[in-house]
Structure formats: C-alpha cells, structure tokens
Amino acid sequence: MKRSLGLWIMLLAVNIIYAQNPAKVTIKGTVVDTSDVPAPYPTVMLLNPVDSSLINFTRADEKGAFEFKNVRNVPYLLKISLLSYQPRQIGVAPHDKEINDLGNVKIKPISLELMEVVIRSAKANLSFRGDTIEYDASTFKVPPGSTVEDLLRRLPGIDVDADGNIKSQGKDVRKVYVDGKTFFGDDPKAATKNLGAETISKVQVFNEQSEQAKITGVDDGQKNKVMNLELKAEYKKGAFGKITGALGDQERWAARGNFNRFNTKEQFSLIGFGNNINQTGVNWEDYGEFKGQNAYNDFDSGDFGFNSGSGRFFLWWWW
Numbered sequence: 182m183k184r185s186l187g188l189w190i191m192l193l194a195v196n197i198i199y200a201q202n203p204a205k206v207t208i209k210g211t212v213v214d215t216s217d218v219p220a221p222y223p224t225v226m227l228l229n230p231v232d233s234s235l236i237n238f239t240r241a242d243e244k245g246a247f248e249f250k251n252v253r254n255v256p257y258l259l260k261i262s263l264l265s266y267q268p269r270q271i272g273v274a275p276h277d278k279e280i281n282d283l284g285n286v287k288i289k290p291i292s293l294e295l296m297e298v299v300i301r302s303a304k305a306n307l308s309f310r311g312d313t314i315e316y317d318a319s320t321f322k323v324p325p326g327s328t329v330e331d332l333l334r335r336l337p338g339i340d341v342d343a344d345g346n347i348k349s350q351g352k353d354v355r356k357v358y359v360d361g362k363t364f365f366g367d368d369p370k371a372a373t374k375n376l377g378a379e380t381i382s383k384v385q386v387f388n389e390q391s392e393q394a395k396i397t398g399v400d401d402g403q404k405n406k407v408m409n410l411e412l413k414a415e416y417k418k419g420a421f422g423k424i425t426g427a428l429g430d431q432e433r434w435a436a437r438g439n440f441n442r443f444n445t446k447e448q449f450s451l452i453g454f455g456n457n458i459n460q461t462g463v464n465w466e467d468y469g470e471f472k473g474q475n476a477y478n479d480f481d482s483g484d485f486g487f488n489s490g491s492g493r494f495f496l497w498w499w500w
Contacts, residue, residue, distance in 0.1 A: 205251045206275045210283030212245035212261055219245035220288060223263035224309065230258045230272065235337045240309050259283075267291045307337070313387040314338065314349070323378045326425070329410060330370075332378040339386070345370045347408070349386045355405040356389070360412050360443070372410060375437075383411040417443060433458050 208227070212220045225247040226238040236257065241247040254275045261269040266288040275281045306320035321335040334341050340348045347354040347369055357369040364372045391403040424438035435456035 204254050204277075206254045206278070207248060207250050207280045208252060208257075208259075208273060208275060208283065209246070209248040209280065210259075210286050212241050212247065212263070213285045213287055214266070215287055215289055217285065217287075219243075220263055220266065221245060222309075223247075223261050223266075223288070224307075226260045226262075227252065227273075228258040228260055228270075230256050233258065235306065238307060238337055259286075261286060261288055263288060265291055311387075313385050316384040316386075318378070318381040318384055325379075327378040328374055329376045329378055329381060330373040332381060333373060333384070336384060341373075345374055347373065349406055349408070352406045354386070354408050356407045358407065358409040360417065361409055369408070376410065376441075380412055380416045381410050382413045385409040385411065412443070429458075 212223045212225070214220050221241070221243045223241050223245065224238065225241055227236045227249060228234065229236055237249055237252060239247050239249060252275075254277065257273045257275075259271050259273045267290070269286065269288045271286065273281075273283065307314060307316050309315070316336050318332060321332060323331050323335060330341055330345055333339050333347060338350050342348075347357075354369055356367055357364065357372045359372055359376070364376075386406065386408050388404040389407045391401055391405060394401045394403065424436070426434070426436035428434050433456075435458055437455075440451045
C-alpha cells in the first residue's frame with residue numbers, strides 16, 4: 182500500500198512539473214560503446230517519463246555527440262537507438278544550470294540472435310535515411326476524421342501554427358508532395374488540410390534544391406525544406422474522399438469536401454469549401470488567376486476554379 186501510494190505521488194509530481202513552464206536548458210552528451218569508442222549517428226530521443234511519449238529527438242554526429250537545446254528543465258527518459266546495439270534508456274534530471282552535460286553514455290553491442298528478435302518486433306516511430314527524417318504515421322494516434330494537419334501536430338520536431346503553416350526543426354516547409362508528386366500547386370496547406378490522416382503511411386521531411394538549381398543543374402547552395410506524404414497502399418489506387426460540416430450560433434456555418442482518385446499515372450482531386458467565418462482551406466490568392474478559367478503548366482497538369490457565393494471550388498488533375 183505504501184509503495185503504491187509513493188508511486189502515485191511521484192507520478193503526480195512529474196505531471197505537475199510538466200504542466201508548469203520551467204526554464205529552458207541544454208542537455209548534451211556523447212554515445213560510446215563498451216570500449217569508450219564513439220558510436221556514430223545514433224538516434225537519441227527525449228521521452229516523457231510518465232507515459233514514454235516522444236518529446237524531442239535528434240541524430241548524434243559521427244563522433245556520437247548529441248545536444249538538445251532550449252528544452253524544459255524537467256525530468257526525461259533519454260533513449261538511444263543504433264543498429265547492432267542494444268537500445269539504452271536512462272533517466273535524466275537536468276540541474277538548475279544552463280548546460281547539462283551527461284558525459285559518455287555507453288551502449289552495448291547486440292547479439293545476432295537478439296538482433297533478429299528486435300528487428301521483427303520493433304516498430305520505430307521515426308527513422309533517418311540520409312538527410313531524410315521519416316515518421317511512421319501509424320504510430321502517432323489521432324481521432325477518427327482527423328486531417329493530415331492534425332497528424333502533423335503530433336509529430337516531434339514539426340510545428341503547425343494556427344494558420345496551418347508548417348515548420349520542421351524550426352525551418353519553414355515550402356512544399357508538400359503526395360507520393361512524390363505535386364498536389365494542388367505549391368501550397369502546402371492544400372494537402373495537409375484536405376487529405377485525411379488515415380490515408381497516410383509515412384511522412385518524410387528533407388531538403389530539396391532550389392528551383393533555379395533544378396533548372397540550371399548547378400547547385401547554388403540554396404535548400405528548401407519540403408515534405409512528402411506517402412499514401413497507404415489501399416489509397417495509391419482507387420477513389421476516396423470525405424465531406425464535413427458544422428453549424429454554429431448567429432447562423433454561422435462551414436462545410437468542406439474533397440474527392441480524390443489516384444493511380445500510378447494520374448492524380449485527380451476535387452476540393453470544395455464554403456463558410457461565413459472567414460476560414461480558408463487553400464490560399465485563394467494563389468489560385469486567383471484560375472477564377473473561371475482553365476490553365477495548364479509545363480508538366481501537363483491542369484487546374485480549374487470558380488467562386489460561388491461564399492464557396493470556393495477547385496478541380497486539379499495531374500498526369
């Protein structure tokens with residue numbers, strides 16, 4: 182009884198700390214093996230000690246060094262993962278100082294038999310592939326009917342503001358692709374506000390060359406942060422869509438719907454939305470030139486749009 186009471190008090194204390202807004206600190210360290218040799222490029226995660234939810238993550242450098250800047254001065258679980266090594270998880274309680282250096286954090290090599298078990302059973306919620314951060318969407322739970330934007334709000338390292346603008350690791354995401362293809366022009370919110378979270382298998386974030394570099398073939402050193410939404414297999418071919426609506430007081434209303442038909446050669450999407458609460462689904466200014474007109478670009482794509490009272494409708498296709 183006393184032991185259970187003590188555990189509840191400890192968990193309550195941790196929750197109270199997380200509900201407050203403590204000062205920001207830096208947590209750093211170096212991942213090494215049992216011979217004190219630096220372990221290159223491990224994934225290092227900060228977890229909430231109450232429920233093990235992911236708070237932040239980074240990838241250590243070639244010397245095993247990692248650093249979390251501007252994190253709250255609260256207790257964490259620090260988890261280290263690296264292929265061929267046993268996952269390591271330790272408790273971290275930052276001191277009341279600006280920089281908290283954990284020193285060397287050791288990880289042990291994993292046996293071949295145990296590695297096979299881990300590979301079969303583990304399902305990482307994020308991974309690194311070169312300079313690409315890849316999130317497994319199925320490991321981040323959202324309520325039924327959620328949009329991709331709702332899903333992105335759950336992903337560590339990604340921030341979505343009230344207007345739907347996206348940042349990854351503090352940098353603006355300039356474009357969102359769907360299965361590697363442009364979706365409804367260059368407006369990232371066209372995909373994130375209109376596609377359902379249930380359609381997404383993976384979210385990938387990476388740096389892309391500037392448009393000038395693509396045209397000239399000369400790297401100008403300018404990179405844009407972009408995102409790719411990989412559809413689940415059942416949505417790569419076939420049709421899907423949804424309609425939502427809401428009513429409020431003072432005769433306020435909002436409605437939106439979309440229909441999508443995708444296959445390996447063609448994407449077809451119809452998006453419509455209307456309201457009297459000044460809410461937008463995609464940036465209308467970006468599509469002003471399409472009001473009642475057809476338009477084509479250099480990639481054999483087409484767009485068509487029109488106004489209808491307070492409603493706005495776009496038809497987009499790609500092949």
